[in-house]
Amino acid sequence: MSPAPPPRDRWYVLAVLTVVYSLNIADRFSISTLIEPIREELHLSDSGIAFLTGVALAVFYVTLGIPIADLADRVSRRNILAISIAVWSGMTALCGLAHSYWQLLLARFGVGIGEAGGTPPSTSILADKFPPARRPMALTIFALGACLGAWLGSQVAGEVAERSGWRAAFLVLGVPGLAVALVVALTVREPRRGQLDHSPPAAAGTLGDTVWFITRQRSAVHLLLGGSVATFWSWGLMWWTPTFLQRSHHMTVGQAGQLLGLMHLIAGTAGTLLAALLMARRAAADPRYVTRLLGWVTALTTIPSIALYWVQSRELATVLLWVFVPAVYFYIGPILGLLQNVIPAGMRATACALLLFIANVANLVLAPQLIGWLSDWFAAAFSAGSESLRWALLLLAPTGFWAAWHLWTSGATIREDVARAS
Template sequence: MAGIGMTSAADSESALNSSFTVRWYVLFVMMLAYTINIADRYVMSTVLEEIRLELHLTDSGIAFLTGVSLALFYVTMGIPLSWIADRYNRRNLLAASITIWSVMTTLCGLSRNYTQLLLARIGVGIGEAGGTPSCNSIVCDYFPAARRPMALTIFCLGAPIGAWLGADMAGAAAHAYGWRAAFLILGIPGVLLAGLIMLTVREPSRGCLDKPQDHGDNPTVLETLRFCVSQKSAVHVIMGSGVSALWGWGLMWFTPTFLQRTYNLDVGAAGGIIGPIHLVMGISASLLTAWLLARPSYTDPRKIVNLLGIVTALATIPSIVAYYTHSLIVAKVALWIFVPAVYFYIGPAFALGQNLAPPKMRAMFSAIALLIANVFNLIIAPQGVGLLSDWFAGPAGADAASLRSALLILAPTGFWAAFHYFMAARTIVADQHRAIGVID
């Protein structure tokens, strides 16, 4: 992280204001960073069953290796790294973070036993903790407040593209060459992207597109937490996005394994079902969201949170059907309807949270939201599903039926997420004005 804070404000303003092309180039590069983040994180879910069988693990055992080991260090490192991002050069921090998680993903593929794989997954979590908060904060200083929901939704195209890479491409590689190959082909490109960021992206001046607000020069972590809690709508947006991650991404962890066990598919076939859904419907949902949020009527944040609540509540129904049915055709149809909602909320939720935070608290607000989301998504969801699956199975060991029952307990939590979005609408206009002033 040498050199953090070296870029001048004049250079930053020049990079920001030089042309329309510059800000969209930066947005595209940030999207690539998020793509690699998601791909490196979720490749594990594609090869879950292969690793479990080779290492002779239970569902709860593989769940710990999959999610908890990553999350414990992701959430503990997220706060200090976001503290750095709110004070120093975010570009340099981002490049260092990408390098760390990409190298550690490659080491996952070189692991020969449980301990090595566990340590490599921990390393992935440490690296990824500095990625998304830095990206969000940088994008928010290249786009004005009214355009941030649209910009961060474009940024979040990285989620479906990354999930497709982690499912379809990784599944094909694992089927042809073994599960370790899936990690190798996804880990190496990240190091190249880190170099591109260092060479072509400049650090923007913090808060340059917002009205000046007096929140102190360097708010402490405690001051940021107090301000966050005082923003009632921020609490509901953070909880809504967190429970959405519990629901949507939590279900995604075990979906390839569920398809393999229930319908007797190999890892390539299961990845071939999930991958295209992520790619086609994930991108379509993200582009539709960006188009909607670019409309003048959606500068009103109340409309955005109400839209998130409606979409999440409706999509919860097919999420239940996908794991209840015994028909592969019905399951596929339900997944094609449900999976887009996993992406629909990400960009708007990121943007709403950033607009509810003063400029010098943005990375920390993002870290708080990610901490909540990843505790739900990486700890509670996979470990809970794994424990429930083992419990339902009894001494015979986890199977398709036990995993189905566990996933059906998780699926209805989408209704809980929708509740928080609807509640946020009550105070979000006043809270946003308090944080960044009037949106033009």
């Protein structure tokens, strides 16, 4: 095990990569905030807009994520990351120049290609900047980028769209990313792989090696499934929540974006920091504490996630959202950190990409498309009108209990699995 990098260096890298993650997340929340004005202009059904905004991104995002991560386990992660940021930022800006369904579809494909190279190299770099006991805390702070990005993609996109149209929102969010790509390329130093682990790093494993190792790590399997179902539940609900507020509670796109943006920034940050505070010391002593806490928090917050789509009062729905939103962020950093600890150094980027592959199929393809189809079906079969989306969301919300079971169960063998990985 090599000496840890200077604190100043590792905290700087953590700050930069957190900004990078925020830009990644901002795109997804901008498109979900802008679903209704885009759908109305392009005359699409709910299932049609779900394909354009979710599936189009996911086609390349989830299929390229694993091969790019496999490459990141072998070559410069910093360079892959810088190129990826430039691609997705440029294509996000091009979404603002689209004037037809096909132009916007092609731009969304490009965003997916770029975003595929974002998170796996970032988490792998951070794993080599922070020692094992500090990784869950560091990656929980990294997850703050999701709160910042959700605020940018919700409030900023909503306000810009209300004043200048949805195309201007994409331009405002896309162009700054090009400068961030340059900062990463020029200032982030590539760390030596496995330099902080307790044993010399093994050579980079193949995709098959990584999958085979994961199948023998019960905790890793449950972390992958728990994280994936949790994103299906939480991010699937949040994908359609701006549209739900606009239809069922008669908000404008700017009002919905402002409300949700503040929730993501304030409540999401609180949930993320609370996770870091609760886990910073106890995680080092016993990772089972983390898995149990994740299970309890996810199960308990599933209850308000159901109720908020049931109640008719805008005020009560707003209160329930304030309770639910912190849970959307609470599990992200801890799961990423725990997964890094149960996987050998040479397989971490690929393992992260596998998690992202399954999770993003769940929250970018299955959840949005399923909700879109169900909403269309309720509207046609029961003449539900604007309330069809409410009933579709109520069917998705209870899946939080499923996620909670996986997260709790991952603790059964996690101490043995950490020892085997190191």
